[in-house]
Amino acid sequence: MTTTDVQSLGEFTFECGESIPELEVAYETYGEFTGDNAVLVCHALTGSAHVARRPGAGDDTAGQARAWWGDVVGPGKAVDTTEYYVVCANVPGSCYGTTGPSSTNPETGEPYGTDFPPVTIGDWTRTQRRLLDELGVGRLHTLIGGSVGGMNVLDWLSRYPDDVERAAAVATAARLDAQCLALDTVARRAITSDPNWNGGHYYGGPVPEDGLARARQIGHIMYLSKASMAQKFGRRSAGRETVREESPDPAASFFPYREVESYLDYQAEKFTDRFDANSYLYLTRAMDDYDLSTGYESDAAALAAFEGELLLLSFTGDWHFTVEQSEAVAEACREAGVDVSHHVVESDHGHDAFLVEPEKVGPPLATVLEEGLSGRTITDTTDGEKPTGESESFAPVHTSLFSK
Known part of the structure; x- marks a missing residue:
């Protein structure tokens, strides 16, 4: 039941x-x-x-x-x-x-x-x-x-x-x-520095999607080990079909788009579709304070x-x-x-x-x-x-x- x-x-x-x-x-x-x-x-x-x-x-x-x-x-x-x-x-x-x-x-x-x-x-x-x-x-x-x-x-x-x-x-x-506290701090700053965060009162308007995406990417790096990242991604380039149409990096057209970048971008996109930026701030603060x-x-x-x-x-x-x-x-x-x-x-x-x-x-x-x-x-x-x-x-x- x-x-x-x-x-x-x-x-x-x-x-x-x-x-x-x-x-x-x-x-x-x-x-x-x-x-x-x-x-x-x-x-x-x-x-x-x-x-x-x-x-x-x-x-x-x-x-x-x-x-x-x-x-x-x-x-x-x-x-x-x-x-x-x-x-x-x-x-x-x-x-x-x-x-x-x-x-x-x-x-x-x-x-x-x-x-x-x-x-x-x-x-x-x-x-x-x-x-x-x-x-x-x-x-x-x-x-x-x-x-x-x-x-x-x-x-x-x-x-x-x-x-x-x-x-x-x-x-x-x-x-x-202290290292995890520091990384959580950077993740939260990614959210609060997003222009759409609006002091946390963004509901009904543009959401701080970019900031939340960066925060989640930092989190994923914390969740993986060096060995697992080396095994899953190494320094391999991702396939052309995975490259985003509009890259935030102006130099990206010259350099390879790597599998580890593709993974982080994919995880960020999935996360921003399902989670709230303010909740991420509140829950990480609770964890940090414990x-x-x-x-x-x-x-x-x-x-x-x-x-x-x-x-x-x-x-x-x-x-x-x-x-x-x-x-x-x-x-x-x-x-x-x-x-x-x-x-x-x-x-x-x-x-x-x-x-x-x-x-x-x-x-x-x-x-x-x-x-x-x-x-x-x-x-x-x-x-x-x-x-x-x-x-x-x-x-x-x-x-x-x-x-x-």
Whole structure:
């Protein structure tokens, strides 16, 4: 059984202190709720509630061409919707059905634009908790999220530690590093310097398409690794049929139009057709601002109240959310006495690996759902002993972090 709906949560006060008269949340559910089988999946930056394929729906939901994790979530998949009641909710500030900058402000009858309150990952977590209350879901069997959705998971563990039995944070970190903050800054400046941005009040007129396109291109570069870019594109020239009629580069007619340029242009065109520029500003700000230790003395202190199990999944080719950043979270868990396992996957795909390599992501998630950390590859302990051992139920792992 699949449900696609919008739930009103009434008046909502954001962490910044500002309120809106009504917050609507777009969500999808899959499977039947039996009281103890609820799984919440937290989407990544520009994702939607459409996490799994919907039979008979043409798979064209929420403005996206396909379900963003359709090879991981669904009947018979790693997150098996015949066994679990899976919920995925679009976050506040997005443009896929949940209230955000492009939504109509009931007090003015016009889109909010940049009058919409600043949004934090904590606001996402609080929204999800209230939605689950409306759905009759108390404690979660498992909580899963990738990328900034993994930050969403960590926020849940610090904010509602008693509400989660098991969790999996995939390709994530306790906070962004300075390099990623810098790149996000340039991406946002690309949007706000577009003449059509108009201070964020562009609805009903020309949209800042060029600025959003450049921002997305910067994002895609962050999501790929050097190895994956070399393999996919190298320095090869693209075919003549891919060259744009009007190039923004006056020297382009002399130089080759390369495959990597064609890829970035294609991805930008697809993205500007489906996403809102203001939402991109709001969501990247929420990601940049997140710090697990905020309000606590340390990351360990933030996680200390969580008594469930946490799987951390990272990828060797990911320089956006690195293996070392996941290991830092694992170390904080060990310090806090949280049962944790850090599974490191050999991959050249960069940050995109958590989306494009379901065969490596799925098995660890399935094992944690069914067995908890008793079925893990790396057997971590909380008494300072270094982890050892492997299980064939997980994909091959890179263990150099643990061979100290």
